Amino acid sequence: MFEGKIAVVTGGSTGIGAAISSLFAAKGAHVVVTSELPVEAMLTVVDRIIEAGGSASAVTCDITDRDAVANLMTGVEQEHGRLDILVQSAGVCFSDPIEQMSAKKVDLMFGVNVVGPIAMIQAALPIMRRTGGGAIINISSGAVALGIQQFAVYAATKAAIAHFTRTVAPELRRTNIRINSIGPGSVRTAMLGFTSDELTPEQQEGMIKREARSVSPYGNALMDPEDIAQVALFLASDAARALHGAYVLADQGISSAMVPPAS
Template identity: 35%
Template sequence: MSASSQKVALVTGAARGIGLAVAKHFLADGFGVALLDIEGDLLAKSVSELGRPDSTLALPCDVADANAVAAAFAEIERRFGRLDALVNNAGVAVFAPLMETSNADWSRVLAVNLTGPFLCAKAAVPLMRNRGGGAIVNITSISGLRASTLRSAYGTSKAGLAHLTKQLAVELAEFGIRVNGVAPGPVDTAMAKAVHSPAIRADYHDAIPLNRYGLEEELAEAVFFLCSDRASYVTGQVLAVDGGFDAAGIGLPTLRGARRNG
């Protein structure tokens, strides 16, 4: 299929949450969008609800499976003939103490969160290079920038992805391909609402200068900016979209309390 003039984005982990919000943002800006997710039934439902069959493509796929990734990119080329933006959002999390993190859990988290973006980036390069460039955005995490408990696998995978972002930015610049990362802090996703108790939410609010969780749409705005021509001279960066969480040191809750009581 010959490439059309419509720009095309691929978003992985797009059946829900941040990925789906990013896909909606691309659609609203006139992109054709391939939505990829391992949860085939949920993906089909989400894509159907978008109501844009002419501009969307559902791709059930495990990003850690090299053969499945190759098949997915072949389908993108067949359907759209081009790729302008790749958002590596698919990820899994295992939150457990080191001694309760199984070898299988470690391997799976690294396979999805780090190998998956590696495989997708490799597959994207030919499609982008042939048209003079493109943009890749990797969704890392605040857990890749600062350590926390229970995240030996997850935090390490995201730190690795942050460095892979820089490696790819340096190497792919000659092809006109920019590579950046977005590191979300706590975000009000369905998953967060299910696993974050009121006490955990209160702790996060205390530790975040903006005193709230982020919204999926706020993450989508940052991702879209980095994929757009407005960020044409930005590459090799990891942008924390975290309400100031990474910037804050100790003492914030106490200082807040002093202000309230003063």
């Protein structure tokens, strides 16, 4: 599917980003895994991809640093000659009440969740234009579709990147570059304090209670990162050629209240 293509995945070493990196590599892409972490911290994902027969490399990049972003993209073009897919999964989330939310946390969330992705896109577009097009996927959030107590600032950043995606899409007409966003619901990641393989007894008990209260028609309060990776795979593929500027809500139907909450 992606043979010969080059994909850059921000936040690609953990959570949703790691799942996307692994899946895209399994479909033939060379994946440049990037995050602000040292390269050594990203090698778990890279090594797993290579052991499975895929191709990947790791590059440290703080996406809030425009010089670092420019260097990353210059390096990708110099080494690989092209850029076909950009997935922006890097993100930070704090859920303090608004009166207690520090300016530092506000600035960090907007920096990583909005300003950084825009800088990445600005650096990626010239390469994609030179090499015939590509696909850009921004990971927004299902919080855009709901009002969730104590998540106001986080939701604002994710709404911003989703609407940026929608409104920048017309600028890319006739370039063969598609840009779309995904709004994941609750996913088993470290950001939520839950991972698929390391749960304390207290967390396990909390998971059981959360699943029992789930309003998802599937009865699962949390999705796996691989569920969102499959959505990203579709959006990056030629099968999604009809989608430009879309916000794909992938929250198991929770925001639509498809079933009543448990009493």
